[in-house]
Amino acid sequence: MKSSRRTFLITSIGVASTFALSRQAFADAPKVSESDPTAQALGYKEDAAKVDKAKFAKYAAGQDCGNCSFYQGKPTDAFAGCPMFAGKQVASKGWCSAYNKKA
Template structure:
């Protein structure tokens, strides 16, 4: 019985050691603080623009903005908010990129 308790304790310790380094990945959207530049390589790859009305992309449809995208992780953010497509960065609520997904 004692070996079983030792194994459970060891497993919990190892699980905790694995979880600690992964914590920033889970909370990254909440820690976003730097505004995304349109010149950022990832932004360019996804055709990101701060102003959706200026987008000229075949996938863009009028009315699509970051604020009504499912990847915009803080629907209450008025002007700039975190986006799952650009971890650690803020995107313009009125912006758009080709990763746009309708909010469910």
């Protein structure tokens, strides 16, 4: 019984430290540049107000990364991760054509 508790504790500490390290690594992740090939393909703008509405008719005022279902931070976070830009952060006030309103 002591052995399984010890194993559990060691495993738990390992998992917790890995999570903390990966969270810190993500916080240090680079920000997506509008010149990034993926950003260009998706029409990403760091400021949603600058979206080319003629080119991206899907865009509507009020849409931004902070209220998109893909945004991996809190709406109040200035930057957070997005699976569309693996390993990079997007601006909460940004927008791209993959926008999907958070439920």
